[in-house]
Amino acid sequence: MNVNEYVPFHDPESLYVLNEELLAAEDLKGANLLMSFAGFADAGHVVSQISAELKDQLAGEAVAVFDVDQLVDYRSRRPRITFAEDKLSDYRAPSLVLYRMFDALGTPFLFLTGQEPDLQWERFSRAVLGLVERFDVNLVAWVHSVPMPVPHTRPIGATVHGNRPDLIEGISAWKTTLDILAAIGHLLEVRLDAAGRNVVGYAIHVPHYLSDAEYPLAAVAGLEYLGAALSLMLPSERLREAGRAVERQITEQVEGSSEVASVVTNLEKQYDEHTEGTARRSLLAGDNDELPDADELGAAVEAYLASRDAGPQDGAQLS
Numbered sequence: 001m002n003v004n005e006y007v008p009f010h011d012p013e014s015l016y017v018l019n020e021e022l023l024a025a026e027d028l029k030g031a032n033l034l035m036s037f038a039g040f041a042d043a044g045h046v047v048s049q050i051s052a053e054l055k056d057q058l059a060g061e062a063v064a065v066f067d068v069d070q071l072v073d074y075r076s077r078r079p080r081i082t083f084a085e086d087k088l089s090d091y092r093a094p095s096l097v098l099y100r101m102f103d104a105l106g107t108p109f110l111f112l113t114g115q116e117p118d119l120q121w122e123r124f125s126r127a128v129l130g131l132v133e134r135f136d137v138n139l140v141a142w143v144h145s146v147p148m149p150v151p152h153t154r155p156i157g158a159t160v161h162g163n164r165p166d167l168i169e170g171i172s173a174w175k176t177t178l179d180i181l182a183a184i185g186h187l188l189e190v191r192l193d194a195a196g197r198n199v200v201g202y203a204i205h206v207p208h209y210l211s212d213a214e215y216p217l218a219a220v221a222g223l224e225y226l227g228a229a230l231s232l233m234l235p236s237e238r239l240r241e242a243g244r245a246v247e248r249q250i251t252e253q254v255e256g257s258s259e260v261a262s263v264v265t266n267l268e269k270q271y272d273e274h275t276e277g278t279a280r281r282s283l284l285a286g287d288n289d290e291l292p293d294a295d296e297l298g299a300a301v302e303a304y305l306a307s308r309d310a311g312p313q314d315g316a317q318l319s
Helices: 043-057 121-134 184-194 216-230 237-255 258-275 299-306
Strands: 016-018 033-038 060-066 080-084 087-092 096-102 108-115 140-148 158-162 199-207
Touching: 033 043, 033 184, 043 108, 043 140, 043 199, 043 216, 043 237, 060 108, 060 121, 121 184, 140 184, 140 216, 158 184, 158 216, 184 199, 199 216, 216 237, 237 258
Parallel strands: 033 108, 033 140, 140 199
Antiparallel strands: 016 060, 060 096, 080 087, 096 108, 158 199
């Protein structure tokens, strides 16, 4: 026996409960799968913003619910609970759920989201691979975000990885070889690739001085990369509006401090020398790097987005 090969000891299917009513759904066969996990790198709160926006704006139903008691170490990442005067309420339990969702044009897709498992990574990976094979998923795409020494005044880049050259070549704004700490998304990508399943991952680059706050424009970029790869129309209008408000706040802060302005200028120079103008903000952007508006995306999408609230989110602060 090769001690370097993982030997399965437990049935992975016992990690989750299936919604039997959805198993025979024809629209799930060959659908694409989007994954996002909380608990790993989430610079600019990109993953949390994307997950919240999808769950808030798109119709969805649970296909499989994972048993987090087997996967989460509660004491290392304690859940939150509300204490109000003399009562406890609103316990926010961790969750890991596979949803069936429909994009703005009614296209079905699978969305796996929730807390990154602390335990049983190999068993969880085999469980996810089993679900991918059960539904004959066409493409798996996942997203996370990392702080980078880049200025907010330049296009938001991404490092792309996976086994689909058509989705990778010409997109990555930063390429190197590193020994890094692994996340469950990385392991799933490795296992999916080994099983011959199509997979691609996007690490969105967030200016390091904005990594601790919500940076909506980075979440928009993530949604665009994912939407283009998975052929989905994912909601981003509210995040765009929030991003415009955040950009105004950042501009005011930069203009109010010569020291901050100098740092941004140096980052711009470094970025321009490194990229030589090859980076793009979005897979959907035009030659002038302008993002398409709702009219250009079609009347159906415009009507969908107009029916949703567009309240701005909390602003970013330079750190």
